[in-house]
Amino acid sequence: MAAPVGLPPPVGDRAAGGEGPPATQLRPGLRREAYLDEGVFRHELVSVFARSWCCAARSAHLAAPGSQLVAAVAGESVLVVRQADGGLRAFRNLCRHRGARLCLEPSPQPARVIRCPYHAWTYGLDGRLLAAPNARELPPLETLDRGLLDVEVEEWAGYAWVRLEAGTTSLAEEIEPQLLDRFGDPATFDRYGIERLAVGHEITYDVAANWKSIVENFMECYHCAPLHPELTAAIPEFRSGYGSVSGGVGRGARLGPDVEAFSASHRASRPRLRTLNDTDDRLFYGVILLPNVLAVLVPDHVAFFRIEPLGPGRSKVRVEWLFEPEAVADPAFDPSEAVSLLDTTNLQDFSACERCQLGAASTAFDPVLVPAEHVMETFHGWVATRCSPGPAPGPY
Amino acid sequence: MAAPVGLPPPVGDRAAGGEGPPATQLRPGLRREAYLDEGVFRHELVSVFARSWCCAARSAHLAAPGSQLVAAVAGESVLVVRQADGGLRAFRNLCRHRGARLCLEPSPQPARVIRCPYHAWTYGLDGRLLAAPNARELPPLETLDRGLLDVEVEEWAGYAWVRLEAGTTSLAEEIEPQLLDRFGDPATFDRYGIERLAVGHEITYDVAANWKSIVENFMECYHCAPLHPELTAAIPEFRSGYGSVSGGVGRGARLGPDVEAFSASHRASRPRLRTLNDTDDRLFYGVILLPNVLAVLVPDHVAFFRIEPLGPGRSKVRVEWLFEPEAVADPAFDPSEAVSLLDTTNLQDFSACERCQLGAASTAFDPVLVPAEHVMETFHGWVATRCSPGPAPGPY
Amino acid sequence: MAAPVGLPPPVGDRAAGGEGPPATQLRPGLRREAYLDEGVFRHELVSVFARSWCCAARSAHLAAPGSQLVAAVAGESVLVVRQADGGLRAFRNLCRHRGARLCLEPSPQPARVIRCPYHAWTYGLDGRLLAAPNARELPPLETLDRGLLDVEVEEWAGYAWVRLEAGTTSLAEEIEPQLLDRFGDPATFDRYGIERLAVGHEITYDVAANWKSIVENFMECYHCAPLHPELTAAIPEFRSGYGSVSGGVGRGARLGPDVEAFSASHRASRPRLRTLNDTDDRLFYGVILLPNVLAVLVPDHVAFFRIEPLGPGRSKVRVEWLFEPEAVADPAFDPSEAVSLLDTTNLQDFSACERCQLGAASTAFDPVLVPAEHVMETFHGWVATRCSPGPAPGPY
Secondary structure: OOOOOOOOOOOOOOOOOOOOOOOOOOEEOOOOHHHHOHHHHHHHHHHHHOOOOEEEEEOOOOOOOOOEEEEEEOOEEEEEEEOOOOOEEEEEOOOOOOOOOOOOOOOOOOOOOEEOOOOOOEEOOOOOEEEOOOHHHOOOHHHOOOOOOEEEEEEEOOEEEEEOOOOOOOHHHHHHHHHHHHHOOOHHHHHOOHHHOEEEEEEEEEEOOOHHHHHHHHHOOOOHHHHOHHHHHHOHHHHHOOOOOOOOOOOOEEOOOOOOOOOOOOOOOOOOOOOOOHHHOOEEEEEEEOOOEEEEEEOOEEEEEEEEEEEOOEEEEEEEEEEOHHHHHOOOOOOHHHHHHHHHHHHHHHHHHHHHHHHHOOOOOOOEEOHHHOHHHHHHHHHHHHHOOOOOOOOO | OOOOOOOOOOOOOOOOOOOOOOOOOOEEOOOOHHHHOHHHHHHHHHHHHOOOOEEEEEOOOOOOOOOEEEEEEOOEEEEEEEOOOOOEEEEEOOOOOOOOOOOOOOOOOOOOOEEOOOOOOEEOOOOOEEEOOOHHHOOOHHHOOOOOOEEEEEEEOOEEEEEOOOOOOOHHHHHHHHHHHHHOOOHHHHHOOHHHOEEEEEEEEEEOOOHHHHHHHHHOOOOHHHHOHHHHHHOHHHHHOOOOOOOOOOOOEEOOOOOOOOOOOOOOOOOOOOOOOHHHOOEEEEEEEOOOEEEEEEOOEEEEEEEEEEEOOEEEEEEEEEEOHHHHHOOOOOOHHHHHHHHHHHHHHHHHHHHHHHHHOOOOOOOEEOHHHOHHHHHHHHHHHHHOOOOOOOOO | OOOOOOOOOOOOOOOOOOOOOOOOOOEEOOOOHHHHOHHHHHHHHHHHHOOOOEEEEEOOOOOOOOOEEEEEEOOEEEEEEEOOOOOEEEEEOOOOOOOOOOOOOOOOOOOOOEEOOOOOOEEOOOOOEEEOOOHHHOOOHHHOOOOOOEEEEEEEOOEEEEEOOOOOOOHHHHHHHHHHHHHOOOHHHHHOOHHHOEEEEEEEEEEOOOHHHHHHHHHOOOOHHHHOHHHHHHOHHHHHOOOOOOOOOOOOEEOOOOOOOOOOOOOOOOOOOOOOOHHHOOEEEEEEEOOOEEEEEEOOEEEEEEEEEEEOOEEEEEEEEEEOHHHHHOOOOOOHHHHHHHHHHHHHHHHHHHHHHHHHOOOOOOOEEOHHHOHHHHHHHHHHHHHOOOOOOOOO
16 A cells, blocks of 8 residues: 655645645545536636636747747647747737638748748738738738737747737736745746756657646645656655645755656766756756646756647647757757656656546546645636636536 | 248237237337437436446456456446455446546456555445545545445346446346246246356457447348348248347247358357257347347357447447357367357448448438337337436437 | 739629729628538538539449449438439438438449348339338338439439439529529530540549638639649739639630640640630630539540538548540540649648638638639628528528
């Protein structure tokens, strides 16, 4: 039986403290409709994803004006374009003439214009309609009001963050409270300098589970001992059932005594990220930036997860492993030990999420949360708030 | 034209006799919604399958306590577990913590406990919650009321029979009337000793047809002459249009005069089952045990079909060929001649069911039953009774 | 920028003339539901396709009585059968006994009867029920009223045209106005003698787009310059943005000065069709015969397209290349140059239609038509008229 007697629940555990219920109580999880129902899923796309700043794609490598990204956000295709002034603009990936998708995948070369391949309607990098065939049969193009449809975009941490439905809060206003809640300060996260790191590896996972299951899984370490022997060998304190996310404000988990690095071999292959300080050394931080980002911060790299919800029971998770640019540029660069440990853990996690998705198909599905999982309730409340008031019945 | 003048309709043919309509009348079949509609299908899962004793899986080979089966019953996953006292217990295959599916497939080794791989909640073979990580943060487990959810199970004929929704009738009370209706006595079926036979071969068919079409096909032999040249070569009386199921109470069909065994070569490869008597020799019995079992009883083996409804237009049919354990244990055991004849017949039947499924997609679908098919009306009435009163409009 | 200064809009351009809006105005296209919604699609099957004469299949090669075709029309399977008198009959492909689909694919040999493989109910080529097994248990077959269900069929241009729902207009009454509208006379089309040509090649395209997008694409040449470099190299005047369909009544587009034939090499491989005259030489005609036929007429061959709508976002397009029978019979016959140019063009077109289908999935989809596309409005009006009054909300 895996019921290790680990560390006591840390001081500061949110769910355990304050006016809340006693920690020993079981609390209800979400109803099965939250994971199964097509209508609930559509409602979440509109109410959670379209109204939130979603991480769309890594943009740091888009240097030249006219470089482009194509990303799926809240079920819509978005085109992100580097401007001449170094900023980003984002547009619906939709020609304003007949509605063709402009870009199926970004061209490897920076473009000077955005041209629809169907009828050659041509837009500037700023989205203005510049030219169309048979233009003399048309009203003056500048009066047509058929420029590309703007989408809000901000660039942060080397990523393009997009909000489909214009809102009043800035990206910083959404991110900073989450970082404060997690670290107690914004400086810890900033020290990893994610914006200047280089992608050394990437894996896309096709997961037969609802996006919320993937977030929930990242929120608790109660599963770490039974599910993750490799992970808990590297970070023994995870056997306590409390991880770095569920462990309280500022909590980082410590590598085991003989573990040099967060890698399959426990050996270090590279120095720590050069902007870190001694405080960060030997620590593992999990971070969640709702609605669609998970990140793992360890001394010598960062793994950055983007979740793309595809349906009630299907999600895509893209993970990018980020290293010092010099390390990646080195011909001898080999990230396999670092990648392998997290990849093994991810596959275990996503398989568990898929088991819960199968369970949600049962009419008897009726999950409960133990104290080590109470942090999930905050997430459920966050989703419920974004979704309400709304037309769909709330399963949260 | 295949319109052989075969045997006259047997005395005792239910549809032909009594106060019913004259045998020459065409009778209506089911409406297309019965085969096509997703709502009707869901209603049948709940009203027919969940409320009936369904054959879930062969259990005879589960000897050791802790041996397990995973079966799909009425759209739900069920775990069947051999107990220390030799009995069976069945549970929803659903962890009572976060709802993960406990077993994706049974382990080849008997287990001492049932443990969820996600968070290691651990149950006894009797379903009681025995242990959970961080247990001292939880209320006493025995007070939690989070043991596995019991499902009714009985063992008969070497199979586990499960009823999802608890009812008042025993398995025997559902099976015996069907056997009496078929054989006139329960002894004939019992003589085959299916519980002690061994599986010598198995085939799973993926059929693009509604489950009721598969049952209907087994209920009439009006198709035997045109569709089954191999079958009718072995059993010429099937050319009459009346088979063993539609042929009346107690009716067994006789192998042809030069046919030694029910096999592709017509040659016998093994003696008759040792519990049979001379009365059973050279006879073929079809048997239907609603809702999901078909069986073929011949002198030297039994073929046992389980139908699993997957959707309005899709069903899985698992066929196990059962022989004397000594025959199967013989290194020279070769069931291919026996399997081949029935497999050929099954493929012809399922292809015909798939044609009817294609036909049901037509707005002009309007089936009629001839006298040799009137036994189907009993089946349609049985389904209608189980489905009513209910929320779905009855297409029966 | 592809904005070639080509020919002026031709005199007679319908959209540009008369009381209509000024040619420079943008006009709205269809709402996204027209391309996406399952209910709209079902409504179109019933209201547009089932009530129209649809081209079902090439029938010219069906010489012998009893030769058969299987075609999908408006979501229904139809069996087309050559009669002894040389005419065609069409039936629902549905046995009147239990509703099995009679033919999955036509037999290569002419049949003397139509026999259902399930129970051998047997029909004459005229659909009458001739025989059934156990017939003496049945009422006299001729009184049963269970003959095959007739479907209206006419044969024209070597094709079988089927109308599922009986109506009052003949095929000619539907086709002739379309030919007059296109050519100003019926004689031009007739001169191609399509009924006597032979199929030299055929390709089936599986297109992830709504059927209306495929028709719309064929209605405008505004996309020709940007999308079709090979096509516009052969027919330079297509660079004007006006093609042969959108170019006005009677308009044929002319091959370029050094272009011998409509082929990838621009070289001619065969003489012009022998029933053409000098007027037709060096001309390319596009023709649309709603709801489901597109055709390309060039001097030495005809390409005949049949669109089969499979779902809101999926269509099958079957293209047959038709040549002089003597040419096809020649052992040296090689249509690859002719096929290749149109196949290249088709792939470009269908890819563009698929981009528009992706665009229609966006909530911001809001297409507009330029003057060179105004002919589409006639099509949209035609669909709207067929669909109304009807239960579905009209997205047209």
